[in-house]
Amino acid sequence: MTSSQMHIRGMLASLNISAWSARKYDKKVTKETNEAHNADADAGRYNKKLLPGDAPSYKALTQHVSQMRLEHYKMTLPWSDEGRRVLPMKEHAHYTETMRKMFIEADALLNAFVADYPALRSEARHKLNGMFNDEDYPTDIRKKYTFKIEYDPIPTGGDWRVELSQDELAILAARTEERVQSALAEAQADAVKRLHKVLAKMVERLTAVKVTKDRTTKDGKFIAGGEVKDATFRDTLVENARDIVDVLSRINLADDPELEKFRKQTEALANSVTPDELRDVPEIKEDTAKQAKEILDAMTSTYGASFFAPAPKQ
Numbered sequence: 001m002t003s004s005q006m007h008i009r010g011m012l013a014s015l016n017i018s019a020w021s022a023r024k025y026d027k028k029v030t031k032e033t034n035e036a037h038n039a040d041a042d043a044g045r046y047n048k049k050l051l052p053g054d055a056p057s058y059k060a061l062t063q064h065v066s067q068m069r070l071e072h073y074k075m076t077l078p079w080s081d082e083g084r085r086v087l088p089m090k091e092h093a094h095y096t097e098t099m100r101k102m103f104i105e106a107d108a109l110l111n112a113f114v115a116d117y118p119a120l121r122s123e124a125r126h127k128l129n130g131m132f133n134d135e136d137y138p139t140d141i142r143k144k145y146t147f148k149i150e151y152d153p154i155p156t157g158g159d160w161r162v163e164l165s166q167d168e169l170a171i172l173a174a175r176t177e178e179r180v181q182s183a184l185a186e187a188q189a190d191a192v193k194r195l196h197k198v199l200a201k202m203v204e205r206l207t208a209v210k211v212t213k214d215r216t217t218k219d220g221k222f223i224a225g226g227e228v229k230d231a232t233f234r235d236t237l238v239e240n241a242r243d244i245v246d247v248l249s250r251i252n253l254a255d256d257p258e259l260e261k262f263r264k265q266t267e268a269l270a271n272s273v274t275p276d277e278l279r280d281v282p283e284i285k286e287d288t289a290k291q292a293k294e295i296l297d298a299m300t301s302t303y304g305a306s307f308f309a310p311a312p313k314q
């Protein structure tokens with residue numbers, strides 16, 4: 001796929017969120033603590049929690065902000081520039097509608113937190129006591145939060161509007177094309193690895209066992225271990241598989257037929273069972289693990305084991 005083809009199939013999306021951390025490094029308390037223990041000046045740092053631990057409106061807003069980032073990453077693919085990710089055109093409508101709803105909820109949660117903020121700050125004054133500092137608290141807390149998405153076209157080799165020689169333009173165009181091709185490969189690899197990861201997790205959890213340990217009951221009775229039991233798993237084992245195959249139906253940027261084949265096989269498998277069936281019916285659990293392993297092995301055979309190997313540590 002050329003850069004111009006990729007230009008048509010996707011765009012770059014940046015999710016820009018700023019949020020108040022409700023934490024503050026306190027130099028004075030840090031200095032006092034280190035001196036009290038006769039420790040070096042850089043032995044530790046004291047970071048104050050500026051709000052009470054049970055501030056539900058702040059907690060709900062913070063959790064929602066984290067979920068917004070997760071959804072953005074789930075529906076997009078990697079790009080080389082910091083903060084920007086590839087949004088396939090097939091995913092655009094779903095992405096914009098999902099993020100629109102999340103922005104509306106973020107505004108509602110922010111309104112609730114802004115309303116609670118004066119009371120939370122007052123409560124923090126009592127909890128922090130001598131460590132409380134008015135300057136740690138923004139006067140207008142709402143201004144500490146912004147939520148926005150920016151879109152940019154994927155660059156092509158012809159995106160140059162400067163006075164350069166033909167030779168210089170050719171070099172820049174070639175470099176841009178090389179960069180876009182590298183980004184496409186990375187983005188497509190990410191999509192493949194997402195499916196591989198969820199299948200590997202399914203095989204691991206459905207075949208895992210645990211051996212009970214020796215233990216003594218409260219009344220002093222000794223019970224020998226050694227019993228082999230199936231390991232437990234959460235409902236998300238199946239839910240995550242269903243979720244990823246839904247997303248991959250829209251973010252297979254290169255229209256890789258092999259990935260689509262494995263996606264459909266995983267979709268059929270995930271939709272054929274429920275978590276309770278996997279827990280309660282050993283035959284279903286064993287057969288599901290077997291089918292997941294077959295898809296996993298086929299992916300490894302198609303793309304190569306090295307494709308899924310962890311990146312070497314720097």
